[in-house]
Amino acid sequence: xxxxxxxxxxxxxxxxxxxxxxxxxxxxxxxxxxxxxxxxxxxxxxxxxxxxxxxxxxxxxxxxxxxxxxxxxxxxxxxxxxxxxxxxxxxxxxxxxxxxxxxxxxxxxxxxxxxxxxxxxxxxxxxxxxxxxxxxxxxxxxxxxxxxxxxxxxxxxxxxxxxxxxxxxxxxxxxxxxxxxxxxxxxxxxxxxxxxxxxxxxxxxxxxxxxxxxxxxxxxxxxxxxxxxxxxxxxxxxxxxxxxxxxxxxxxxxxxxxxxxxxxxxxxxxxxxxxxxxxxxxxxxxxxxxxxxxxxxxxxxxxxxxxxxxxxxxxxxxxxxxxxxxxxxxxxxxxxxxxxxxxxxxxxxxxxxxxxxxxxxxxxxxxxxxxxxxxxxxxxxxxxxxxxxxxxxxxxxxxxxxxxxxxxxxxxxxxxxxxxxxx
RNA sequence: GGAGGAAUGGCGGAGUGGUCGAACGCACCGGUCUUGAAAACCGGAGACCCUUCACGGGGUCCGGGGGUUCGAAUCCCUCUUCCUCCGCCA
Numbered sequence: 001x002x003x004x005x006x007x008x009x010x011x012x013x014x015x016x017x018x019x020x021x022x023x024x025x026x027x028x029x030x031x032x033x034x035x036x037x038x039x040x041x042x043x044x045x046x047x048x049x050x051x052x053x054x055x056x057x058x059x060x061x062x063x064x065x066x067x068x069x070x071x072x073x074x075x076x077x078x079x080x081x082x083x084x085x086x087x088x089x090x091x092x093x094x095x096x097x098x099x100x101x102x103x104x105x106x107x108x109x110x111x112x113x114x115x116x117x118x119x120x121x122x123x124x125x126x127x128x129x130x131x132x133x134x135x136x137x138x139x140x141x142x143x144x145x146x147x148x149x150x151x152x153x154x155x156x157x158x159x160x161x162x163x164x165x166x167x168x169x170x171x172x173x174x175x176x177x178x179x180x181x182x183x184x185x186x187x188x189x190x191x192x193x194x195x196x197x198x199x200x201x202x203x204x205x206x207x208x209x210x211x212x213x214x215x216x217x218x219x220x221x222x223x224x225x226x227x228x229x230x231x232x233x234x235x236x237x238x239x240x241x242x243x244x245x246x247x248x249x250x251x252x253x254x255x256x257x258x259x260x261x262x263x264x265x266x267x268x269x270x271x272x273x274x275x276x277x278x279x280x281x282x283x284x285x286x287x288x289x290x291x292x293x294x295x296x297x298x299x300x301x302x303x304x305x306x307x308x309x310x311x312x313x314x315x316x317x318x319x320x321x322x323x324x325x326x327x328x329x330x331x332x333x334x335x336x337x338x339x340x341x342x343x344x345x346x347x348x349x350x351x352x353x354x355x356x357x358x359x360x361x362x363x364x365x366x367x368x369x370x371x372x373x374x375x376x377x378x379x380x381x382x383x384x385x386x387x388x389x390x391x392x393x394x395x396x397x398x399x400x401x402x403x404x405x406x407x408x409x410x411x412x413x414x415x416x417x418x419x420x421x422x423x
Numbered sequence: 424g425g426a427g428g429a430a431u432g433g434c435g436g437a438g439u440g441g442u443c444g445a446a447c448g449c450a451c452c453g454g455u456c457u458u459g460a461a462a463a464c465c466g467g468a469g470a471c472c473c474u475u476c477a478c479g480g481g482g483u484c485c486g487g488g489g490g491u492u493c494g495a496a497u498c499c500c501u502c503u504u505c506c507u508c509c510g511c512c513a
Contacts, residue, residue: 043473047482054482057494061441064493076493083493246433246470248451371433375452375468 001211001364002107004036004100017110021326022119028103035103039096046089053082105214109361111326112335118325124338125325130309131318134344134400142345143395144276146402147173150422153277165266165274165281167391172422176397176409177284179416180390181259184286184311188387191307193257193288198237200260201228206240209365211332211358221263230263234287235384239362242291246377247370253300254291257387259284277391278350284391289384291368294360297381298335301357304385305337308353311388314412317396318342320349334359341392345399350392355385398422 007014007029015026056079063072116125147153152173158166169177189195207213207229212220221230231237238258247254262285277283288307292300305321312319324336333356340349360379363369369377401408406423414420 040473043482047473050482054494058441060493065441072493079493248433371451377470 001104001361002110003360003364004032004104008033008036014110018108020115020117021108021111021329023108028107032100032103032107035096035100039093039100042089042093042096046086046093049082049086049089053079053086056082105208108215108329108331109334109358111329112357112359114323115329115335116323116325119327120325121328123325124322124328126320127323127337128321129319130321131312131316131341133318133342136344136399136402137404140345140399140402142276143343143398146398146407147276150407152176152398152422155276163281165279167277167280172419173394175417175419176394176413176422177390179413180388180393181284181286182416183413184387185257185259187311187314188257188286188288188307191255193255196238196241196256196258198234198241198258198260200231200237200263201226202231202236202240203228206236206243209243210236210239210362211365212236215331218267219265221265231260232264233262233386234258234260234285235289238287238289239291239366239382239384242368242380242382243366245366245368247291247368247380249293249370249372252291252293252370252380253296256289256291257286258289259286261285262389275346277395278346278348280391283389285389286387287384288387289382292381292383293370294378294381297357297359297383301335301337301355301383304355304383304387308339308355308385308387312339312341312352314410315393315397316410317393317400318344319352330354330356332356332358332361334361339388341396343392343396343399345402346395350396351389352392352396353386353388356383358382358384 002014011029011033015029018026018029056075060072060075060079063069063075116123118124141149144153144155147155150172151170154168154170155164157168158164161168185195201223204213204227207220212229212232216232220232222228223230237260238256241256242254261282263282264280266279266281288304290300290304309319309321319339319341322338322340324333324338329336336354336356338351339353339355341352342348343350359381362382363379366382368380368382370380372378397410398407401410406421408421409417409419
């Protein structure tokens, strides 16, 4: 959530920046500022009335103490109209606050200056490519064909048990997923991230604080009976560990990692790109999160990107790094880099990681601050990144590493797997 | 699920109708002492909102919401959470 002060102080540049990320309702900024102006003037009146009320109350107390009953009673009678005025102003004030909040929560984050202009993923900028493209054998198969051939994933079984988009991993497929969990967690731990295993259901406050609500309402699975949401990413519970916290500067940065399943309704996305593991309702992911000093967050963003890149290199996958354009930026993000791996048999780039700096957008909702050197409380910056999301990694591994007589596993996974090759 | 107790500042913990934003301790900041540090001593210091160029001034906040009262951390209602005991259970 943006700060109203920021809107007020930089009204026009805020609008321009929102425009850049394809947010067109910039008249809402004017509306907020107007409402806030009203709010502040009422607040001044309110405070004045409250001040009078308070003073009178004390006087009444003193009158009673001094035995001046009659005077006290008289003054009490006079209080009635004052109280009524207070009530009216309070009411008005609260209504304005609610109205402002309603609008404000629907304004996305301001893009970082380095975010390229653009309206869709076609305008994302490739900043780097790495790894080496495989040369596939004759008659190479897609990962869903390979999954069937070696009984790694049973898509139809998942459809029967739950519905489409809920695959069942089987045998060496399940082993491969488990190996990846351990590999990713070990690498993150080695890089200084503290491992957590958080709840998979979160309440409204948490979903709001990291920005899923109200923006992503309808995209999360919701348990009506208990008013809880299934997490779409570990970002939600992990970041919310720090909700309402006041940190010390020397405790920064905080680095956390968690492995969790993720649940997404993916309402409205049918047809294309949903074959096999490309898009699922439930998938597993290891997520890294950092809570950073505002002046260090971009440096940390780079570190997180390096970490993710190192994983892809170790897995021997061809990848590219994209700088997301304004139109493709997530609601809460100021700057996002995506990693895509090449899925050779599908001949498609698949997004496997998204690394973002949210600056103070989430911290504002989280009320996540630190005390700086001057003793002032300042909002922190939050960042996160997938490191990594499993299904598309698995898809790429299967397709890229296939040979005539099996699928070779990357060297780093062998100790975790207990085998070298799926055959 | 049943019975009882509790929720206070970054943390711990007093406070049961008026001058309490709140004693005290820890942590924190400044100073004295010291070659330096520690200890000791002295002093400072809550968060948020409104207002002011600034100094400052005003308001709100003692788990959330509502109520009683001229006045609530303190009384009442309600919700949430935690603890203890009983029951059930992976």
